[in-house]
Amino acid sequence: MRASDIERVKGLPLFADVAPDTFRVATAGGHLQRFPAGTMLLLEGDPVDFLYVLLDGQVELHGTWNDHEIVLAILRPVSTFILAAVVLDAAALMSARTLERCEILMIPGDAIRTAMRLDSHFAMAVSRDLAGCYRGLVRNTKNLKLRNSTERLANYLLALRAADNSGGVVRLHHEKRVLASLLGMTPENLSRSFAALQKYGVSVNGAVVTLGSVAALENLAKPDPLIDNHAPRGGDIVADADAEVWLSDLTRAKPR
Amino acid sequence: MRASDIERVKGLPLFADVAPDTFRVATAGGHLQRFPAGTMLLLEGDPVDFLYVLLDGQVELHGTWNDHEIVLAILRPVSTFILAAVVLDAAALMSARTLERCEILMIPGDAIRTAMRLDSHFAMAVSRDLAGCYRGLVRNTKNLKLRNSTERLANYLLALRAADNSGGVVRLHHEKRVLASLLGMTPENLSRSFAALQKYGVSVNGAVVTLGSVAALENLAKPDPLIDNHAPRGGDIVADADAEVWLSDLTRAKPR
DNA sequence: CGCGCATTTGAGGACTGTCAACTTCCGTGG
DNA sequence: CCACGGAAGTTGACAGTCCTCAAATGCGCG
Numbered sequence: 179m180r181a182s183d184i185e186r187v188k189g190l191p192l193f194a195d196v197a198p199d200t201f202r203v204a205t206a207g208g209h210l211q212r213f214p215a216g217t218m219l220l221l222e223g224d225p226v227d228f229l230y231v232l233l234d235g236q237v238e239l240h241g242t243w244n245d246h247e248i249v250l251a252i253l254r255p256v257s258t259f260i261l262a263a264v265v266l267d268a269a270a271l272m273s274a275r276t277l278e279r280c281e282i283l284m285i286p287g288d289a290i291r292t293a294m295r296l297d298s299h300f301a302m303a304v305s306r307d308l309a310g311c312y313r314g315l316v317r318n319t320k321n322l323k324l325r326n327s328t329e330r331l332a333n334y335l336l337a338l339r340a341a342d343n344s345g346g347v348v349r350l351h352h353e354k355r356v357l358a359s360l361l362g363m364t365p366e367n368l369s370r371s372f373a374a375l376q377k378y379g380v381s382v383n384g385a386v387v388t389l390g391s392v393a394a395l396e397n398l399a400k401p402d403p404l405i406d407n408h409a410p411r412g413g414d415i416v417a418d419a420d421a422e423v424w425l426s427d428l429t430r431a432k433p434r
Numbered sequence: 435m436r437a438s439d440i441e442r443v444k445g446l447p448l449f450a451d452v453a454p455d456t457f458r459v460a461t462a463g464g465h466l467q468r469f470p471a472g473t474m475l476l477l478e479g480d481p482v483d484f485l486y487v488l489l490d491g492q493v494e495l496h497g498t499w500n501d502h503e504i505v506l507a508i509l510r511p512v513s514t515f516i517l518a519a520v521v522l523d524a525a526a527l528m529s530a531r532t533l534e535r536c537e538i539l540m541i542p543g544d545a546i547r548t549a550m551r552l553d554s555h556f557a558m559a560v561s562r563d564l565a566g567c568y569r570g571l572v573r574n575t576k577n578l579k580l581r582n583s584t585e586r587l588a589n590y591l592l593a594l595r596a597a598d599n600s601g602g603v604v605r606l607h608h609e610k611r612v613l614a615s616l617l618g619m620t621p622e623n624l625s626r627s628f629a630a631l632q633k634y635g636v637s638v639n640g641a642v643v644t645l646g647s648v649a650a651l652e653n654l655a656k657p658d659p660l661i662d663n664h665a666p667r668g669g670d671i672v673a674d675a676d677a678e679v680w681l682s683d684l685t686r687a688k689p690r
Numbered sequence: 691c692g693c694g695c696a697t698t699t700g701a702g703g704a705c706t707g708t709c710a711a712c713t714t715c716c717g718t719g720g
Numbered sequence: 721c722c723a724c725g726g727a728a729g730t731t732g733a734c735a736g737t738c739c740t741c742a743a744a745t746g747c748g749c750g
Contacts, residue, residue, distance in 0.1 A: 222660050241572075243580040244656055250575060262565035265558075271572045271660050294558050301557030302521075302550050308564040309518035315571040316497075316527045319506060322578055323618055324499040326737070354697065362579055364739060369698050400500055404478050404527050582705070610729065620707060625730050
């Protein structure tokens with residue numbers, strides 16, 4: 179494991195302010211591993227023995243029922259995943275699959291739990307991380323239950339724009355069929371939703387999406403700080419504490 | 435606050451194995467309060483100053499967007515809520531409203547955070563609680579994205595049956611319009627879903643629902659341990675660690 | 691160049707939401 | 721005790737949303 183990788187791991191909110199001793203305990207026995215695209219890292223129902231830290235590549239978390247599969251989240255570096263199962267030493271509720279070639283640090287769950295026991299500050303960092311994940315899912319649930327598919331897509335595009343700080347041109351980070359499932363629709367309907375957004379100045383060319391009129395798009399999307407992590411706060415309420423996770427982990431893509 | 439109430443609070447997973455000193459710190463400044471039905475305890479976007487512990491009555495957590503309101507969870511005693519916002523000292527993402535007359539213990543967020551700092555075991559208990567909440571939401575999201583409304587209702591009824599340990603007759607704990615929103619549908623469609631379940635032996639009389647053929651209902655519902663907390667595990671995997679929260683907190687209704 | 695896969699487009703149908711009217715239930719007040 | 725009013729729940733008609741299947745198109749890689 180390169181020194182630069184260690185720095186990147188330390189940069190995670192989970193390990194940011196952790197004492198060196200605790201960091202050593204927490205990452206003891208961790209080993210870096212490379213996986214080709216399309217590898218199943220974890221199957222839902224399996225016991226979870228490791229905390230995963232994605233250092234390079236993309237990982238998809240998905241769930242299955244009755245022969246259907248849906249994407250629950252897509253992770254990009256640097257992020258951890260299945261922390262909740264590690265904390266509870268429980269079986270995974272989601273499967274994990276690499277979407278690209280990935281570089282992943284695998285830390286034994288025992289080490290994490292031991293470090294929590296020894297250092298209340300680290301245990302608090304875990305709590306904060308989990309609280310952020312929880313709130314990300316609350317946002318996601320509101321998004322799903324309150325908006326139709328075109329509205330979800332519109333907000334997704336605005337979130338991408340905010341995360342990439344890109345003027346009016348955003349690049350999709352995932353294949354469209356993966357994105358469709360993430361947004362809770364079929365690939366066919368994602369196509370049609372893109373078509374429906376033409377009226378609002380959106381044009382698509384492969385992975386490149388041009389937002390002709392952000393104002394018009396926002397008028398449809400009605401982004402809300404209580405659903406969309408990027409949306410502007412109304413007053414001057416400082417809600418900076420949020421290291422929250424949203425769909426596809428857009429926040430982590432922000433320059434820090 | 436009655437001694438019996440203190441015992442009930444100590445019975446919560448969050449406080450179960452906590453040292454007496456820590457318990458004193460964590461609950462310092464907590465005060466018991468009574469609220470009539472229909473009281474807004476918390477509005478989404480508000481800063482969260484207290485951890486709420488519901489001791490009696492029912493509380494609904496809901497979200498709003500674009501003039502629509504949806505129910506995200508319904509809590510029954512004894513349970514805590516908005517722990518995540520307390521841990522992050524952040525603004526609430528959900529509003530909370532009493533559905534009945536309620537008795538609620540309000541604990542200053544500072545006290546919770548202080549207790550976490552002082553006692554890593556308590557911080558771990560908070561982590562476990564949050565991890566359980568998170569996994570509850572993962573289950574909920576899978577439920578929403580993978581099943582249609584009738585399937586969700588069928589599984590809800592089976593979950594009720596498992597929680598209440600009631601043979602073939604279950605009582606709905608909430609008004610149907612609230613239940614409808616919780617399950618992600620309109621009251622009209624809840625009615626129609628109940629009607630559709632007649633073919634599977636379900637008959638409704640007010641709040642009393644009779645499950646004529648659990649086998650037939652399960653055949654439709656296909657309950658899954660990775661979505662429905664009550665569903666039977668396939669092998670002999672002990673997933674006992676789960677103090678997980680599902681829709682309407684059904685698990686907490688189980689006799690302990 | 692050609693194959694395979696992703697994406698798009700079209701048609702049809704299933705599912706879900708909206709609106710309106712009706713029924714039932716329940717608490718209030720006569 | 722009964723009548724009444726209001727809210728909750730149900731039902732029907734209709735429209736919008738979304739899914740499925742099928743076919744066509746486009747794109748990238750061998």
